[in-house]
Amino acid sequence: MNTIAVDDQESTAKEIVKMMTEIDPGGTHTPFSDYRHALDYVKDARPDVAWLDIEMPGMTGLELAMEVKKLSPRTNIIFVTGHERFAYQSFQLHASGFILKPAKKEDLERELANLREPVKREQTGLLRIQCFGNFEVFDRTGAPVRFKRSKDKELLAALVDRRGAMSTIGELASLIFEDADDDNKMKKQLRVFLSSLRDDLKQVGAEAVLVKGWNAHGVDCSLIDCDYLDYLKGDSVAVNSFMGEYMIQYSWAEMTLGELITKPGSYYD
Numbered sequence: 001m002n003t004i005a006v007d008d009q010e011s012t013a014k015e016i017v018k019m020m021t022e023i024d025p026g027g028t029h030t031p032f033s034d035y036r037h038a039l040d041y042v043k044d045a046r047p048d049v050a051w052l053d054i055e056m057p058g059m060t061g062l063e064l065a066m067e068v069k070k071l072s073p074r075t076n077i078i079f080v081t082g083h084e085r086f087a088y089q090s091f092q093l094h095a096s097g098f099i100l101k102p103a104k105k106e107d108l109e110r111e112l113a114n115l116r117e118p119v120k121r122e123q124t125g126l127l128r129i130q131c132f133g134n135f136e137v138f139d140r141t142g143a144p145v146r147f148k149r150s151k152d153k154e155l156l157a158a159l160v161d162r163r164g165a166m167s168t169i170g171e172l173a174s175l176i177f178e179d180a181d182d183d184n185k186m187k188k189q190l191r192v193f194l195s196s197l198r199d200d201l202k203q204v205g206a207e208a209v210l211v212k213g214w215n216a217h218g219v220d221c222s223l224i225d226c227d228y229l230d231y232l233k234g235d236s237v238a239v240n241s242f243m244g245e246y247m248i249q250y251s252w253a254e255m256t257l258g259e260l261i262t263k264p265g266s267y268y269d
Contacts, residue, residue, distance in 0.1 A: 001027035007053035131228035166216035
């Protein structure tokens, strides 16, 4: 996430940036005490969120918000002010939020959870994997990955669910074939699915995501963008995207769902 904080009191802008760095350590968060420098930055960077003081010399935060929107229409404006009387004016400008000073970390987290313009992320991995809701997989162009078999996709889901931990053929087979009773047949079929999955990923240049060890298989988590993995890292965008649903097409995923719901700090905790 890319955010800016603009306040003529430099220490206040830096304090907001400090809290944002704690909330989103992988993002870019920049303080400004001069509205002109802030606008120069917005012109090129198009930040996701702008935390704006309202009472500032030269240009008020309300005027600055209008200039920011001209340069970057999808930037979320959140006013941070010491006066409630500005609330009505801020909402007339269709601001995403309003915080009274002194701003606290939980105030910022609340506003980030209810942004008017959802934050779009740049994909850095070979695959983008969605676990919340239905399990879905997208290539680097954003197109859905096509799987020869539905079990290929389910196998990838099972490997992602294990967060990079290596799993034996037997462990994966018992998960994918919950009701089967022929152990040797299950393992043989599982090997077919693994080979097919590798071919599926090879078609989109993501074969390296699969990792093979001694009689075990896994995924290289560093090569994928995944809401579930980001959630476990405490990423604010991922945390706010979790609505109590996880890989809903797979019954075996209910155990992980229970862990997510009861995770300390979870909305459902």
